[in-house]
Amino acid sequence: xxxxxxxxxxxxxxxxxxxxxxLVKACKEIEVRGRIQGMILRYLSxxxxxxxxxxxxxxxxxxxxxxxxxxxxSLENDGFIYRSKGEDSRQxxxxxxxxxxxxxxxxxxxxxxxxxxxxxxxxxxxxETLISYLTKIIENIKEELRKE
Numbered sequence: 001x002x003x004x005x006x007x008x009x010x011x012x013x014x015x016x017x018x019x020x021x022x023l024v025k026a027c028k029e030i031e032v033r034g035r036i037q038g039m040i041l042r043y044l045s046x047x048x049x050x051x052x053x054x055x056x057x058x059x060x061x062x063x064x065x066x067x068x069x070x071x072x073x074s075l076e077n078d079g080f081i082y083r084s085k086g087e088d089s090r091q092x093x094x095x096x097x098x099x100x101x102x103x104x105x106x107x108x109x110x111x112x113x114x115x116x117x118x119x120x121x122x123x124x125x126x127x128e129t130l131i132s133y134l135t136k137i138i139e140n141i142k143e144e145l146r147k148e
Contacts, residue, residue, distance in 0.1 A: 022114055026111075030103050030107060031078065031103060032080065032103055032107075033074065038107055040071060041081075041103055043057070044094060044104075045096060045104040051086060051087075053091045053094065054094065057072070079097055079099045080096070081096055081100055082097055
């Protein structure tokens, strides 16, 4: 295999670093205080057909209950979400407010722009191949983690 002076893990880390910087910049254009909060809002907007509770978000973002509780409290205090009683009175549904939906619209425009930057010099076939490779890498890592 040809090595161009970079290890795959190093390149993935560099992509992650650059993505993080981009997201910090994008979050300055919205009111959300942090990257994870923006990701929570976007997740909620993409899953409006589901009844999302705190445990779902903890699992989705691999965050412990106290951390997620603090994140959701902050989002609720800032008016991006509200919590409503679910079928089980102990669980509260997490629902986007109108303000939260507007923030997601701004984030989505940033994501579209970011995707354009990522794909700028790649053909559709190259994008499909890259997605396939990255998906395989993710699954390989998950498989190894399950062995522990």
